[in-house]
Amino acid sequence: MKKITSLFCSIMLLTMLTVNLTTAQAQGGDSLYKRLGGYDALAAVTDDFIGRLATDKQVGRFFVGASQSSQKRIRQLVIDFLCNATGGPCVYTGRDMKTVHTGLKITEKDWDISVKHLTATLDKFNVPAKEKGEVLTAISGLKKDIVGQ
DSSP states (O other), X not given: OHHHHHHHHHHHHHHHOSOTHHHHHHTTOOOHHHHHTXXXXXXXXXXXXXXXXXXXXXXXXXXXXXXXXXXXXXXXXXXXXXXHHTTOSOOOOSOOHHHXXXXXXXXXXXXXXXXXXXHXXXXXXTOOHHHHHHHHHHHHTTHHHHTTO
């Protein structure tokens, strides 16, 4: 169960960030949270992304055995993380990325597949290039705490 929670959270948590919110807000612009469409948009992105990961031949192994209750909790942690990380009003109560991923042995290939799925999800929801770039840049900053732990 720890293995499932860990990857679920951070692959999605790896999914949007530790972002450039401060830059946008410092310049008087809207937070990334607002520019992405708010809570409902983040929830929809989370659902699509997790669905892609769970059905992938390579990374789907991290999702095997999760009960419906565990899946719902993981989903909520991911949404809360994204909401908080993008400047929204949510509070993330999960663990840090390094702790969550230690022992999972996530490979470069797992990482690349996950980023590919995230990109496909962002494209599906027509996320504008600027916001998509911010999300992908922020995710790249999480890699060191996720891959090889």
